[in-house]
Amino acid sequence: MQKILVTGGAGYIGSHTVVALLQQGYEPVIVDNFSNSHPRVIDRIEQICNQRPSVVDADLRDTDALASIFQTHEIDAVIHFAGLKAVGESVTDPVRYYENNVQGALQLIKVMSQHGCHRLVFSSSATVYGNATRMPINEQAPLQATNPYGWTKLMIEQILRDLCVADPAWRVALLRYFNPVAAHQSGLIGEDPNGIPNNLVPFVAQVAVGRRDHVAVFGGDYDTHDGTGVRDYIHVLDLADAHLSALRALDGLDGCRAFNIGTGNGHSVLDVIRAFSQACGQDIPYQVVDRRPGDVATSYADVSRSQSELAWQAKFDLAQMMQDHWRWQSQNPQGYGSD
Ligand code: NAD
Numbered sequence: 001m002q003k004i005l006v007t008g009g010a011g012y013i014g015s016h017t018v019v020a021l022l023q024q025g026y027e028p029v030i031v032d033n034f035s036n037s038h039p040r041v042i043d044r045i046e047q048i049c050n051q052r053p054s055v056v057d058a059d060l061r062d063t064d065a066l067a068s069i070f071q072t073h074e075i076d077a078v079i080h081f082a083g084l085k086a087v088g089e090s091v092t093d094p095v096r097y098y099e100n101n102v103q104g105a106l107q108l109i110k111v112m113s114q115h116g117c118h119r120l121v122f123s124s125s126a127t128v129y130g131n132a133t134r135m136p137i138n139e140q141a142p143l144q145a146t147n148p149y150g151w152t153k154l155m156i157e158q159i160l161r162d163l164c165v166a167d168p169a170w171r172v173a174l175l176r177y178f179n180p181v182a183a184h185q186s187g188l189i190g191e192d193p194n195g196i197p198n199n200l201v202p203f204v205a206q207v208a209v210g211r212r213d214h215v216a217v218f219g220g221d222y223d224t225h226d227g228t229g230v231r232d233y234i235h236v237l238d239l240a241d242a243h244l245s246a247l248r249a250l251d252g253l254d255g256c257r258a259f260n261i262g263t264g265n266g267h268s269v270l271d272v273i274r275a276f277s278q279a280c281g282q283d284i285p286y287q288v289v290d291r292r293p294g295d296v297a298t299s300y301a302d303v304s305r306s307q308s309e310l311a312w313q314a315k316f317d318l319a320q321m322m323q324d325h326w327r328w329q330s331q332n333p334q335g336y337g338s339d
């Protein structure tokens, strides 16, 4: 049984990946400081899997705590989710973002090296493509950042590429997620953003459940099929599955390799609102307002590399994503704080 250290394993994507790991016979060990997650998620994981994952409540930058995990457990590979991810907050508090994300990654790599663990799957993001205009986006597209959050992802990717050149023992998969949405089909775990959601689908879900009165659609005059922004939404269960595929593929990689994780299909804001309305059986009120500064019209992935080299492909369509997101939101209207 392989032991996998999952940093940020109590978070949105991490918790779904921990469930997938447990269900496929891996032994996950979570390290999380719960800065953006609720301890109750661990009970929910146990409820789904009939098995409680090991959890260490620690900050990634606490080298002693991290080292003691590697001393206690024989870790085969690490999936590194832990990080801060709010774009706007990264603009107002860049130092916190560089400290948490970049320093956290550096500490992790150092402790892994010291303990002879060289296998890593890293949560990167399509944000590393900046304002790409050629669609679909493949992994060779130019890399650029438009905010400090994006820079942290670019910097960590670069550090990992350099590391793999310097030490051929390393095997690293950089998973560049497009737009993760939805939730586990039990409705027991899902995304629970703090404050006003920045992302479209959590916002739509909070309108549906009555926590907000309407969706502000950011721009209706883009060059897209209905004038609203188009994105590549991916079910978090497909995303979780991509990590297991990446773990299996690690040994065959030549050092560090980037993979797009999306469906390859684009959906507009109005497509999402319509699909969510169908899922929840009620109209979602919305109002078209000005464009959000910095947004691109369209973004969707070329997923051919992930298909051929990771043997992975997304299974769920937009209707299923919205149904599963709605189940989570309707069963937990206030997120993890509701019961
Ligand atoms: P999340 O905030 O739900 O999960 C991150 C987890 O990491 C949280 O539980 C948080 O408490 C923990 N954490 C943060 N800093 C830590 C530290 N220093 N030490 C220990 N734990 C720490 O976010 P998520 O949506 O699950 O995203 C996971 C990863 O995927 C992040 O790196 C994020 O940047 C990346 N990503 C997310 C999206 C998205 O839309 N959700 C898109 C692309 C990439």
Ligand code: UDP
Pocket (backbone or CB within 6 Å): 179, 198, 199, 200, 201, 203, 215, 216, 217, 218, 219, 228, 229, 230, 231, 269, 292, 295
């Ligand atoms: N969007 C919107 N209203 C919102 C949040 C987002 O119209 O309240 C739009 C946004 O302009 C983009 C799409 O929805 O076209 C997805 O935005 P999100 O922030 O979820 O993802 P990202 O832009 O980071 O890909």
